[in-house]
Amino acid sequence: MTTTKDDGFSLLKRFIEQTLRIQCSNYKEDYIKRRLLSRMRSTSTTTYEEYLKYLHEHPPELENLRNALTINVTEFFRDADVYDLIRKEVLPALFRGRKTIRIWCAGCSTGEEPYSLAMILSDLMAADKTLSGQIFATDIDEVVLKKAKDGIYPEKSMGKLTDTQIHRHFTKLPDGNYQVKPHLQELIRFRPHDLMSGQPVSRFLDMISCRNVTIYFTEKQKDELARTFHSALVPGGIYVMGKTEYLGREVEGLFSPINSIQKIYTKKD
Ligand SMILES: C[S@@+](CC[C@H](N)C(=O)[O-])C[C@H]1O[C@@H](n2cnc3c(N)ncnc32)[C@H](O)[C@@H]1O
Known part of the structure; x- marks a missing residue:
């Protein structure tokens, strides 16, 4: 048949x-x-x-x-334990060395990842008014990037956020969706960028979060990207990968693990 x-x-x-x-x-x-x-x-x-x-x-x-x-799939605070570490250890340690930090969120999809980082940054800045920060959020896909810039999310996207976070960082719209408040949007610059270009979006970065993106890349492309990230980070800068991603053999010497389970690394000089 x-x-x-x-x-x-x-x-x-x-x-x-x-x-x-x-x-x-x-x-x-x-x-x-x-x-x-x-x-x-x-x-x-x-x-x-x-x-x-x-x-x-x-x-x-x-x-x-x-x-x-699942190519564009993302969510707020995806892998909560990674964000706990970023909130409690990684960003406080970066801020011990300087008053302002620069973060690149590479492959940011519809924005939940950079807004999660911005919520943490904003809380730290509220607790110490001398601190400041900037997030560069990039993606190759301009359709998702537009959604990220708009910062409007349906109620079902808000599941991992606490009531306090929702109240502090979002406005409920008459249609039931939630819009990110300007104080978070002001921390982020969204722009299109192709990670295969070999060019970082900026240099002298304190942290790069590139999560769940390289799973589509060949080993050679992944290695090249790790080298690009290494060159874009300041000494001691942080590289956060997705939990199922790994550093190839050729480039693992460029970074040392801060937490190898949560895939958080620091740049080796
Ligand atoms: C699965 S999503 C991950 C989103 C977010 N980083 C997270 O972990 O939740 C992968 C994103 O990588 C983006 N992407 C794929 N190839 C890319 C490339 N060459 N340059 C930049 N972004 C890329 C896709 O458009 C997609 O939005």
């Missing part, structure tokens, strides 16, 4: 839900199809059935598919 295109799509969706635990119904069908097509192009398969067979025969492709499906 031959299956129609849509039967193949249904089989593939069921496979994704069972194997990757990604609920396809949470996404627009068009979006899922676009992402699948991009993976099908990369694996030289032409039908959903062929791609499903490919997945069964090439298990590493599962991770590529997961990444393709």
